[in-house]
Amino acid sequence: MAQKKILFVDDEPMISKIMVSRLKAKKYDVESAASGLEALEKAKTAKPDLILLDILMPGLDGYEVCRRLKEDPLTCLIPVIMFTACQDEEFIRKALQNGAEDVINKPFVAELLEAIQNVFEHKNEEDAA
DSSP states (O other), rough: OOEEEEEEOOOOHHHHHHHHHHHHTTTEEEEEEEEHHHHHHHHHHOOOSSSEEEEOOOOOOHHHHHHHHSTTTTTTTTOEEEEOOOOOHHHHHHHTTTTEEEEEEEOHHHHHHHHHHHHHHHHHHHHHH
16 A cells, blocks of 8 residues: 655644654655645645644634635545644634544644544545445
8 A cells, every 4th residue: 555645734843843753653654834825835746645734823724725725626635634722612613614524632643643544544445435
């Protein structure tokens, strides 16, 4: 099976560094982006199998990035898992309305790795059908 490619998007450099390292340790091919605009560009060029997207970022927030990804024919089929430090249910509802497959609260390392595995298992089942 080919190595799965993940685009990790967060404007906090330390979180990105930790998560990219953790994901690579799990044998994922990982690209990172530090802004919404960079994420939109990399989603088209890197063609990831999954996008992990922070909700609260300056400029384009995660909601807008997810909405644009889902509207673009080149990126609309890429699953998106969003994450946030906010515990408010409104954040989760809005993320799902904008096309996210799942929403994880920070800190989230174990939960995020489980959500990634679930998305890929579901996708493999769809591909096999």
